[in-house]
Amino acid sequence: MKGRPILGTLAVLGYIIMIVPILFVVSTAFTAGDALTFPPQGVSLRWFGEALAYQPFVGALLSSLQLAVVSTALALLLGVPVTLAIQRGKIPGKSLVEGLFLSPLVVPELVVGLALYQQIMIGLHQTSFVALLVGHTVLLLPYAVRVTGASLALADPAVEEAARGLGATPLRTFFSVTLPLLRPGIFSAGLLSFVTSFNNVPLSLLLQSRQFRTLPVTMLDYVQQSYDPMIAAMSTLILAGTVVIAIVAEKTLGFAKIFGGINK
Amino acid sequence: MSRKPALLLIPGLVFILFGFAIPSAIMLLAPPSTDTADVFARFGAMLTDPYDLAIIWRTVRIGVIVTVACVVLGFPIAYLLARSTSRFAGMWLALAIFPLLLSNVVRTFGWLVILGSQGAFGQLLVVLGITDQPPQLLYTELAIVLGLIQLFLPLAVISCYSAVAQVDAGLDHAARGLGATKSQTLWKIVIPLSRPGILIAGTLVFAGATTAYTTPYLLGGSSQRMLSTQLFSYASVSVDWAAASATALMMTLLVFMVSGLSSLISRKAGVTS
Numbered sequence: 373m374k375g376r377p378i379l380g381t382l383a384v385l386g387y388i389i390m391i392v393p394i395l396f397v398v399s400t401a402f403t404a405g406d407a408l409t410f411p412p413q414g415v416s417l418r419w420f421g422e423a424l425a426y427q428p429f430v431g432a433l434l435s436s437l438q439l440a441v442v443s444t445a446l447a448l449l450l451g452v453p454v455t456l457a458i459q460r461g462k463i464p465g466k467s468l469v470e471g472l473f474l475s476p477l478v479v480p481e482l483v484v485g486l487a488l489y490q491q492i493m494i495g496l497h498q499t500s501f502v503a504l505l506v507g508h509t510v511l512l513l514p515y516a517v518r519v520t521g522a523s524l525a526l527a528d529p530a531v532e533e534a535a536r537g538l539g540a541t542p543l544r545t546f547f548s549v550t551l552p553l554l555r556p557g558i559f560s561a562g563l564l565s566f567v568t569s570f571n572n573v574p575l576s577l578l579l580q581s582r583q584f585r586t587l588p589v590t591m592l593d594y595v596q597q598s599y600d601p602m603i604a605a606m607s608t609l610i611l612a613g614t615v616v617i618a619i620v621a622e623k624t625l626g627f628a629k630i631f632g633g634i635n636k
Numbered sequence: 637m638s639r640k641p642a643l644l645l646i647p648g649l650v651f652i653l654f655g656f657a658i659p660s661a662i663m664l665l666a667p668p669s670t671d672t673a674d675v676f677a678r679f680g681a682m683l684t685d686p687y688d689l690a691i692i693w694r695t696v697r698i699g700v701i702v703t704v705a706c707v708v709l710g711f712p713i714a715y716l717l718a719r720s721t722s723r724f725a726g727m728w729l730a731l732a733i734f735p736l737l738l739s740n741v742v743r744t745f746g747w748l749v750i751l752g753s754q755g756a757f758g759q760l761l762v763v764l765g766i767t768d769q770p771p772q773l774l775y776t777e778l779a780i781v782l783g784l785i786q787l788f789l790p791l792a793v794i795s796c797y798s799a800v801a802q803v804d805a806g807l808d809h810a811a812r813g814l815g816a817t818k819s820q821t822l823w824k825i826v827i828p829l830s831r832p833g834i835l836i837a838g839t840l841v842f843a844g845a846t847t848a849y850t851t852p853y854l855l856g857g858s859s860q861r862m863l864s865t866q867l868f869s870y871a872s873v874s875v876d877w878a879a880a881s882a883t884a885l886m887m888t889l890l891v892f893m894v895s896g897l898s899s900l901i902s903r904k905a906g907v908t909s
Contacts, residue, residue: 379712386709389786390735393746396756400749409754450651453644461641476656478891480847482864483884484656486871487663510656571739573850578871588741607742614738627730631794
């Protein structure tokens, strides 16, 4: 940063905008007072206790985890074979097919949510879990296809051909050669998918029901009615969970590698 | 395996067609219990109605401001980190990317604490004697803009970072060795060569900012509606499918127009350079 006063100032300003609001949430979570004010009045853990004892938050947390796990698994199950077909097969209109699988990144999530609300929940009388599972899986498919695709594209197909040439069956080749090549990509895609599903608001908001509501939606609802430090405590718990995921990501593959696949 | 790619493709293809492409198309063009003509009539009406026009204009304005701000703040971070020899550069990069993993709701709550009526910023102004009363900062366009910059800046940093990292640092040294100043090197070498990445950053941020829901909902309230919050209110409060579809169509067209424009620019740049 030395000798770069303008660039340095802009960069510092950028970091302040990204990080400082998060620090404010954390600091107000530890207040002993009753109001969400700054500076906090005294230090205590009472709001963490209240957040963890508040049944709507706990129930919604379990719903969010359940939805994130199932939709991530489904997206990988559907998306990884698509990646294999795109990267290794000879299919006509390859870029068109890839474009189709990436298009959920471009279409606004509210559009997808409203479409599924009208057609799956109202039209087909399905539960909100079914609609949410479809919606979230659609949203995650681009990660499953693109991020695993990026790791497969780096691997030389000759390795697989060699395995076949040495007499391995297609199935054996897949499990002992292709799958290990794919593993880092699948790991990255799974991690990004889980986080994306867990944090999603637009789809989860439009497709919620009284029986099934995710944590972010419940928190949005809560803050409209009561404005107290419990919401800051719950946010801080989510932050702590996210930090754990980030550390796992950094220690296993590295951030740059995990996020590198998105922007190609 | 390569002989039967269709078998691998079909389950995913069926899912994305029936779970995404077809429902979205139906919702945009032929929603239940209304005609396509109604949707287009509402779409046309939006373009002349002052209330709707104000929402469209606010959405575009916020989108442009946030995009420019994210590139102007994100590029320096990316550039300084990509060219840094410090052993902490990796840590700083991780710190810039980390917010992407964190819930939008959590990130946006921070602004409630800062900008709210009991918030830190207002109190600070009072303590410093700048104002007597904490100013109304929440539920303003400024609040939405700040919230969206926070949300999308990490995305701009990643795109710019991978673009700058691909520009050989040797070119910087060569330009400097030939007598260019630091700012000449930046403007004549680094920025032109990383333009595709900057363009991607801008497109991603614009698309995200104009369609985001949580931030305008929490920080803009009902007085500062954007297309997304308006769409949600048509869908869930007034249950006006034609209006919801028209608004959704407007939002989708806006995003498609901008990403189309950006790929046009990058293709043109690719031909000339």
